[in-house]
Structure formats: C-alpha cells, structure tokens
Amino acid sequence: MKPSNRKAVYPILAISGGALILTMLLSLLLGGASLSPAEALGGLFGVGNGTASVIMQGIRLPRALGAILAGVGLSVAGVLLQSVTDNALASPNVIGVNSGAGFFVILLLAFFPAASPLLPLAAFVGAFLTTLVIIGTAGRFGASRATVILAGIALTSILNAAISLISLIDTDVLSAYSYFSVGGLSGLSFDRLPLPAILIVLSFVGALTLSRQLEALRLGDTVACALGIRVRPLRTVALICASASAAAAVSFAGLLGFVGLIVPHVARKLVGGYTRHVLIASATLGGTLVLLADLLGRTLLSPTEIPVGIIMALVGAPFFLFLLIRGNRHA
Amino acid sequence: MLEIKRLCVAVGHKTILSDLSMTLEPNALTVLIGKNGCGKSTLVSCIGGMRRHTGALLSDSQDLHSLSPRKRAQRIAILPQILQSPHMTVEELVRLGRTPHLTLGQRFGDKDTAAVESAIHATVLDSLRTQYLDILSGGERQKAYLAMILAQNAPLLVLDEPTTYMDVSVAHHFMALLRTLMEQQKKTVLAVMHDLNCALRFADRVAVMDAGHIAFHGTTAEVLATDIIERTFSVTRHEVDGRCFFEG
Numbered sequence: 001m002k003p004s005n006r007k008a009v010y011p012i013l014a015i016s017g018g019a020l021i022l023t024m025l026l027s028l029l030l031g032g033a034s035l036s037p038a039e040a041l042g043g044l045f046g047v048g049n050g051t052a053s054v055i056m057q058g059i060r061l062p063r064a065l066g067a068i069l070a071g072v073g074l075s076v077a078g079v080l081l082q083s084v085t086d087n088a089l090a091s092p093n094v095i096g097v098n099s100g101a102g103f104f105v106i107l108l109l110a111f112f113p114a115a116s117p118l119l120p121l122a123a124f125v126g127a128f129l130t131t132l133v134i135i136g137t138a139g140r141f142g143a144s145r146a147t148v149i150l151a152g153i154a155l156t157s158i159l160n161a162a163i164s165l166i167s168l169i170d171t172d173v174l175s176a177y178s179y180f181s182v183g184g185l186s187g188l189s190f191d192r193l194p195l196p197a198i199l200i201v202l203s204f205v206g207a208l209t210l211s212r213q214l215e216a217l218r219l220g221d222t223v224a225c226a227l228g229i230r231v232r233p234l235r236t237v238a239l240i241c242a243s244a245s246a247a248a249a250v251s252f253a254g255l256l257g258f259v260g261l262i263v264p265h266v267a268r269k270l271v272g273g274y275t276r277h278v279l280i281a282s283a284t285l286g287g288t289l290v291l292l293a294d295l296l297g298r299t300l301l302s303p304t305e306i307p308v309g310i311i312m313a314l315v316g317a318p319f320f321l322f323l324l325i326r327g328n329r330h331a
Numbered sequence: 332m333l334e335i336k337r338l339c340v341a342v343g344h345k346t347i348l349s350d351l352s353m354t355l356e357p358n359a360l361t362v363l364i365g366k367n368g369c370g371k372s373t374l375v376s377c378i379g380g381m382r383r384h385t386g387a388l389l390s391d392s393q394d395l396h397s398l399s400p401r402k403r404a405q406r407i408a409i410l411p412q413i414l415q416s417p418h419m420t421v422e423e424l425v426r427l428g429r430t431p432h433l434t435l436g437q438r439f440g441d442k443d444t445a446a447v448e449s450a451i452h453a454t455v456l457d458s459l460r461t462q463y464l465d466i467l468s469g470g471e472r473q474k475a476y477l478a479m480i481l482a483q484n485a486p487l488l489v490l491d492e493p494t495t496y497m498d499v500s501v502a503h504h505f506m507a508l509l510r511t512l513m514e515q516q517k518k519t520v521l522a523v524m525h526d527l528n529c530a531l532r533f534a535d536r537v538a539v540m541d542a543g544h545i546a547f548h549g550t551t552a553e554v555l556a557t558d559i560i561e562r563t564f565s566v567t568r569h570e571v572d573g574r575c576f577f578e579g
Binding site: 209210212213215216218219220222223225226227228229230272273274 | 379380381399400401402403404405408409410411413414415417418419423424427428430431433435436483
C-alpha cells in the first residue's frame with residue numbers, strides 16, 4: 001500500500017511526461033526550415049523528400065534527443081548532489097564538472113587546436129576526472145557533506161583561474177571556447193550521443209535504485225547509519241553517478257548552467273520531497289526545459305540562433321524567481 | 332540481550348569510555364543516567380557501530396562487529412539525540428524504519444506495510460500520518476521517530492535523551508507510551524536520560540555512569556537504597572508519600 005499523499009503525485013508525473021512528449025513533437029515539427037507535418041514524419045523515417053530527411057534525421061532528431069539527454073543528465077546530477085550534500089545550492093558546478101570540462105577544453109584548443117574533434121572527449125574526461133579528485137580529496141577527510149562542497153569550491157576556483165590565465169595568454173582560443181562555455185546544441189550529430197546516452201541512462205537507473213537509501217540520508221547521517229545504511233559508500237557512489245551523468249551531458253552540450261540547480265527545486269515544488277518522485281520529475285522537467293529552450297533559441301530570431309544556455313538563463317531564472325515568490329506568499 | 336564487555340574509547344589522549352561493562356536485562360526498560368560528558372552518547376554511538384572502540388558488544392552472544400550494518404539494524408534500533416525535521420510526512424518517515432529489512436531495489440511488501448501500520452497505530456499517530464515533520468511539535472515529532480524505530484521491528488531499542496525537547500507532561504506521556512509498547516511487544520529498551528525523576532519513575536533498572544564507566548547497575552529499588560545518585564549528581568533526595576525525587 002502506498003502512502004496516501006503519494007497518489008496525488010502520479011497525475012503530476014504523468015503530466016510532466018506528457019509535456020516532454022509534446023515538446024519533443026514541437027521540437028521536431030518546428031524550426032528554421034518550414035516542413036509540413038507529413039514532410040516531417042516522412043523525413044523522420046527517410047521516406048519521400050530528401051531535404052526533409054536531412055533536416056529531420058541529420059539536424060532536428062539528434063538535436064532533440066541531445067536536448068532531452070542533457071536535461072535529464074544535468075537534472076538527475078543536481079538531485080543526487082543536493083541529496084548527498086543536503087545543500088539546496090549544490091549543482092554540478094559545485095563538484096567541478098563545469099570548471100574541469102572547461103579547463104580540459106581550453107587546454108585542447110590552446111595547445112592542440114588540430115585535435116578539436118576530440119573536444120567532447122576532452123570535456124568528459126576533464127569533468128569526470130575533476131569530480132573524482134574532489135571526491136577522493138573529500139574522502140580523505142571524512143567525505144562529509146561540508147568537505148565535498150568545500151573541496152569542490154577550492155578546486156573549481158583553481159581551474160577557473162587557470163582557464164582565465166590561458167585565455168589571457170592565448171586570446172585566439174576565446175572565440176572557440178565561448179560557444180562551449182555558454183552551452184548549446186548546434187551541429188549536434190547522432191555519432192556523439194551513444195556513449196553519453198548510456199552513461200546518463202545508467203546514472204538515472206542507479207539513482208532510482210539508490211532512492212530509498214538517499215531518502216534515509218535526509219534524516220541525517222546518524223539516523224541513516226542506525227537504519228543500516230553505509231553512508232560513506234552511498235555518498236561516494238551517488239557522487240560518481242552525478243559526475244558521470246553531468247560530465248556526459250557537458251561533453252556534447254557544453255557548460256549548460258542553471259539546469260542542475262533549478263530543475264530539482266521546481267520538481268520538489270510540484271511533487272514534494274520524496275527522492276524517487278523528485279528524480280523522475282526532474283528528469284522529465286529537465287528534458288522538457290532544455291528542449292523548449294533549444295526550440296526557442298532556434299525559432300525566436302530565426303535564422304539567427306540563440307544558444308540554449310542563454311535562453312535557459314534569460315527565461316528559466318526569472319520563472320524560478322516567480323515560483324519562489326509565489327511559494328513564499330503562500331507560506 | 333546486549334552484553335557490553337570492557338568497552339574503551341579514547342580520543343587522542345582523552346579517555347571517553349574506560350573499561351565499561353554492562354549486561355542489559357531482556358524485556359526491561361534500563362535507564363542510563365550520568366553527568367554531562369561522562370560518555371553516555373559515546374556508548375550509544377558504539378552500540379550503533381558509529382564509533383571505533385576496543386572491547387566487545389555481544390547481541391545474543393554474537394559480536395555486533397561481525398554483523399553488516401543492515402543486520403545490526405535488524406537487531407538494534409537507535410534513536411539519536413538530535414533529530415532532523417525534513418519536509419517528509421509522518422507516514423514516509425515510519426516507512427523508512429523498514430530500510431534494514433529491504434535489499435537494494437527491493438519493493439515494499441505486505442509484511443513491511445503491516446509493520447508500518449502497526450507502528451503508526453501503536454503510537455496513536457493515525458490522525459497525523461499525512462502531516463509533515465517540519466510542522467509538528469517536538470513531542471509529536473519524537474513520537475513519529477518512535478514509530479519509525481518500532482516499524483524497524485528490532486528486539487532492542489536504544490534511545491538517546493528522547494525527552495530532551497519535551498515539557499514535563501509530554502515527557503511523562505512519552506515515557507508511559509514507551510513502557511507500554513515495551514511490555515506489549517516484548518522489547519528490551521535502553522534509554523539515556525537527564526531527567527532523574529522521570530527516569531526513576533519509569534525505569535525497571537538504572538545504570539549510573541561516571542567518568543566513562545558504570546558506577547552502579549541494578550533495579551530502581553536497589554539504586555535508591557544507596558546514595559550513588561546523590562554522590563554522582565550532587566543532588567538532594569526528598570521523599571513525599573513514599574516516592575523519591577531529587578533536587579539540585
């Protein structure tokens with residue numbers, strides 16, 4: 001028998017799932033090139049108009065899937081980080097995902113510009129290695145919530161300083177780095193998605209499997225320990241899932257900020273604090289949000305494209321403030 | 332039954348627990364009393380496997396150290412002194428008491444649901460089951476956590492200062508409830524308490540702790556037949572209508 005208050009959550013989860021599907025359809029149907037629904041459907045399955053096939057299979061579909069994956073990956077990472085650190089301000093930035101990815105990308109651009117096709121790999125390796133260093137450093141000092149955040153802040157500061165230094169010395173890399181640093185899905189192709197997709201899906205499934213233990217962590221380390229939970233290993237595994245998921249998203253979408261911090265908060269306002277529900281709601285909302293931001297970025301000033309990261313910051317942040325103000329008024 | 336044998340804990344050069352030995356009487360409420368800093372909470376941490384120590388902790392002759400955290404939690408339910416108030420309903424909290432009985436990814440079964448319902452009913456929390464912890468009073472929240480450890484269905488309950496944030500009447504009500512549940516469900520209870528009068532009123536047995544070891548352990552009548560409480564706490568005993576109470 002499920003708790004009585006959980007039944008009220010299922011319609012909300014269903015609606016958020018429906019919103020994701022609807023946004024996906026809109027994302028496939030709308031764009032700079034005008035296609036009828038029939039042309040779009042035909043192009044999706046490689047039937048009929050060759051141009052439609054190129055647009056649908058080569059541009060819109062990989063872009064839509066990439067947007068969903070990025071939204072899911074960053075949102076789930078945000079939920080995991082906020083759970084294990086018990087800090088509502090925790091996000092993939094805090095554990096060095098963005099700074100690690102940025103540092104390795106700018107290193108590649110500055111010293112190995114001919115290897116720029118390896119940029120996604122550099123971003124992933126940089127993000128993941130940095131978070132492993134933070135986890136390892138925090139682990140030496142007890143892996144408590146505070147030490148993880150403090151280690152993350154320290155290493156992020158060092159890497160950001162290094163990024164600024166390289167930009168100062170080699171100003172040519174700035175223009176190449178700036179699109180990555182803002183975050184966007186332009187030019188995304190299918191071949192860049194399989195490995196990130198596997199990592200993001202595995203992290204999401206891992207997070208759902210650990211959701212009961214993470215729920216107990218909300219009672220504090222002492223009570224969680226008393227309930228038989230191995231708190232330190234749980235925290236470490238959750239952090240690794242979060243870093244893999246976020247690093248995978250950053251590898252093809254760039255430094256998309258805001259998603260990992262804000263989406264879990266919006267999810268909690270809609271479905272309450274139960275970790276499993278927050279994970280599912282965050283995944284669907286995150287995917288929807290990034291899809292919508294990408295769609296707006298492609299169509300608002302078409303043919304000029306506004307990167308997803310800018311749309312997220314311009315539209316998403318004020319919307320979140322609106323939710324906060326409305327929430328405080330009701331309180 | 333819990334046997335504690337020559338437990339020692341030191342932090343740096345400071346000895347917290349010194350050669351502490353005690354055997355808990357089964358199906359009885361044992362209250363552990365002692366001055367601030369004598370090591371009561373440290374003892375609770377050791378029982379919960381949260382503190383390194385030397386010596387042995389035996390549950391039904393089995394070394395607790397050899398058990399996995401999950402198996403240990405199936406035998407001993409611990410309620411620490413400081414309790415969080417997350418945005419979580421009473422029912423969701425009580426359900427977490429089943430965590431030691433569920434493996435990773437395992438779904439809630441009928442047995443788990445029955446244990447949760449029984450715990451909520453036993454603590455008279457039916458009307459509060461959908462209320463959030465962060466809006467409950469201190470006494471209601473403590474009862475919710477008591478329901479959680481009851482759902483855990485462990486034979487031994489260890490509570491660290493469960494009545495700290497309660498006024499006199501709420502504290503007495505809570506201890507009366509604890510006694511009733513202990514008798515009905517045949518539990519063994521160890522409660523660390525500061526309130527001497529409340530402790531002596533509800534305890535079957537009293538363990539007096541001083542400077543990291545057990546200075547006296549016996550029935551309430553046996554401890555009152557000595558002056559150990561007066562000496563340990565520097566308090567004065569008064570007797571009214573055949574009942575003792577202590578005053579600082």
